[in-house]
Amino acid sequence: MDTLSARVAAVLRRGAGSGLALADQAVLSAANFTGIYLLARFMGPREFGVLMLAQTAVLLVTGLHNAIIVEPQSVLASALDRRAFGEFLAAMLPVQRAVSAALAAVCLVTALAIVGLNGGDLAVAVLLPAVVSAALLQEFVRRTMYTRSQAGDALAIDGVCALLQLGGIGALLGTGHARPAWALAIAAAAALAAAVLGLRRLRRRYPAAPGAGRRARTEVMRRTWRLGKWLLGRSAVTWLGVNGHVWLIAGLLGTEALGVYRAALHLVNVINPLRMAAGAYLTPRGGRLYQRRGADALCIWARRMSLLLLAGLLPFAVPLVAFPEHILRLAYGAKYAHQALGPVLALGALAQL
Secondary structure, three states, rough: OOOHHHHHHHHHHHHHHHHHHHHHHHHHHHHHHHHHHHHHHHHHHHHHHHHHHHHHHHHHHHHHHHHHHHHHHHHHOOOOOOHHHHHHHHHHHHHHHHHHHHHHHHHHHHHHHHEEEEEEEHHHHHHHHHHHHHHHHHHHHHHHHOOOHHHHHHHHHHHHHHHHHHHHHHHHHOOOOOOOEEEHHHHHHHHHHHHHHHHHHHHHOOOOOOOOHHHHHHHHHHHHHHHHHHHHHHHHHHHHHHHHHHHHHHHHHOOHHHHHHHHHHHHHHHHHHHHHHHHHHHHHHHHHHHHHOOHHHHHHHHHHHHHHHHHHHHHHHHHHHOOOHHHHHHHHHHOOOOOHHHHHHHHHHHHHH
16 A cells, blocks of 8 residues: 555656646746747837847757757756765856857857848847857756756746746837847846846755865766767757758848748747657656666657657647648738748648657
8 A cells, every 4th residue: 555655646746747847838938939929920020030040049059058068967967866966066057157158159259240241230249149148047057957857946937037028028019119139138138037046046955065176077077078979969950950941041032031931930839838848857857767777668768758749749730730821810910911821830830740
């Protein structure tokens, strides 16, 4: 009887964790989806296209950062005890700051070069490093919480970010002067506030032992790079497949055409809560399963999770594929009518599957 009770309690704990993870990602994705949708609806196509170019740059550096820092940490630190994890986190934070600063500097130089060669919004180029730094710190904090199965804490900081972001965008649209630079400034401020709150929470829960210094950082860098170097190439290739066409459209047709295209494709992001929650919550669980039971058990578990995720995505994807024109008209009214965007939305939904 005691064994049965323990098993039931373990199942309930896992269910609560996955539920909190889904709620967290739903809050974050809903805020991003709603904010970008409002900007697409009320911002001019050219300005929205500029904002989407900046967003793809942030997505690129986030993917690179996650490959170098976040995903190796999910694998290497998920099974550590509380004290060992505190030492690991203390050693990882300076590494994360250095990687973030390097990526932000590359973004600044690249954006200024593009503005200098082709013209564009200088304010967006100058603000981009701030957005990158804040977004990477927030992503590191929330994914660190997932490494320790603290989905509730991640939900709390992402709720703060969502409220600040939507409040800022609402105030911006209320002025009648929605500009890409202001939208980026709002995103940076919201992400930074959430990251600072989360970082304080982590430091209280996982204090570092005295003496964790350069040697520990060197060891953490060595271990994370040994795994992250392979993930880095995968992340770059994935970004090219998902976002490379955005820059191709902007280069061939201009930012106004890109704005129209991205406004239609943005509706596919209604799928994001389930997809992103799975990535954040299941990765460290898979790491722990591998360490406890080996590769064969991990493969069986991964196949089962893949089928469950596909079943969860179908209710979102089927309407987007079957009725894309109706959904576009419902979302944007006549703003993007008669531009044959239905196939774009349908193909985008199929790509998610």
